[in-house]
Amino acid sequence: MSEFDFSTTLGNAFFNTPIFTASGCASSGKELAQFFPLRDIGAVVTKSVMNKPRYGRPTPRMAETPSGMLNSIGLQGPGIEAFLANDIPWLVEQNSRIIISIAGETIEEYATLARKVRSVAGISAIEVNISCPNVENRGLVFACDPDASRRVIDGVRRTIGGELPIIAKLSPDVTNLPDIAKGVVESGADALALINTVLGMVINIETMRPHLGGNTGGLSGPAIRPVAVRAIYQVHAVMPEIPILGMGGVSSGRDALELIFAGASGVSVGTASFGNPHAAVDIQRELRDLLIAKGFPSLKSAVGYAHREADL
Numbered sequence: 001m002s003e004f005d006f007s008t009t010l011g012n013a014f015f016n017t018p019i020f021t022a023s024g025c026a027s028s029g030k031e032l033a034q035f036f037p038l039r040d041i042g043a044v045v046t047k048s049v050m051n052k053p054r055y056g057r058p059t060p061r062m063a064e065t066p067s068g069m070l071n072s073i074g075l076q077g078p079g080i081e082a083f084l085a086n087d088i089p090w091l092v093e094q095n096s097r098i099i100i101s102i103a104g105e106t107i108e109e110y111a112t113l114a115r116k117v118r119s120v121a122g123i124s125a126i127e128v129n130i131s132c133p134n135v136e137n138r139g140l141v142f143a144c145d146p147d148a149s150r151r152v153i154d155g156v157r158r159t160i161g162g163e164l165p166i167i168a169k170l171s172p173d174v175t176n177l178p179d180i181a182k183g184v185v186e187s188g189a190d191a192l193a194l195i196n197t198v199l200g201m202v203i204n205i206e207t208m209r210p211h212l213g214g215n216t217g218g219l220s221g222p223a224i225r226p227v228a229v230r231a232i233y234q235v236h237a238v239m240p241e242i243p244i245l246g247m248g249g250v251s252s253g254r255d256a257l258e259l260i261f262a263g264a265s266g267v268s269v270g271t272a273s274f275g276n277p278h279a280a281v282d283i284q285r286e287l288r289d290l291l292i293a294k295g296f297p298s299l300k301s302a303v304g305y306a307h308r309e310a311d312l
């Protein structure tokens with residue numbers, strides 16, 4: 001029997017394995033590097049970085065929920081200049097594959113960020129996180145507006161040309177996700193990241209006020225996995241040729257395989273790492289064993305398998 005092929009591709013970027021970190025859950029990987037070599041997983045997806053330093057939202061910023069958690073961090077970060085000077089060189093030293101996640105408050109900020117990262121050595125892809133507030137349009141999230149999402153991706157694509165794959169990170173908080181996905185692909189996205197957190201809220205019954213300092217937050221963890229499976233399945237059904245980096249509540253190899261069968265070409269692990277810092281490598285091993293046990297010759301042969309007609 002030939003050796004099992006566990007590799008995957010997102011656009012023209014090749015990855016030896018299909019398990020990635022989820023943006024925002026491991027910063028730039030230093031916290032996880034003390035538990036396993038970062039080169040052992042597919043890639044590190046960095047915390048979304050903005051053009052200028054950002055202090056984030058007021059505390060409290062996190063809340064536990066049934067089978068999940070809410071976070072309202074507010075994209076706190078050092079800004080792109082410090083990020084490129086400190087975080088990227090360190091990741092390159094670790095021999096890690098790197099996907100830089102960028103976020104902006106304006107369409108122009110995304111283009112500026114893309115221009116600053118396009119020629120950085122060691123980058124495999126750019127994740128364009130358009131699931132953040134658009135201050136040009138009274139707090140609307142870019143990914144919830146078909147026109148705005150198209151214009152962001154178009155601006156990034158025009159800036160970087162064909163040098164790097166663009167992964168558009170989309171929100172599940174929309175009426176017709178496949179339409180949004182089609183729009184960003186037509187504007188130049190090579191792949192999609194599905195899904196970002198689901199908007200939620202917790203009320204503190206003692207204070208009788210919203211618990212989070214920013215009122216609302218992003219729900220993650222096992223509670224949102226069915227939403228992720230649905231989103232990935234729907235988008236893959238209409239665009240089976242577009243790679244999807246799936247995420248949302250994955251805490252085991254079985255969870256990851258569910259996303260693969262729905263149509264994901266890779267899987268990001270986020271909240272699970274807070275409770276188990278070895279989660280990414282554990283899930284990667286479990287996923288590989290499951291695929292081999294089920295007789296798949298490669299990861300790619302399992303992608304979207306749930307869409308195939310049953311053998312008669």
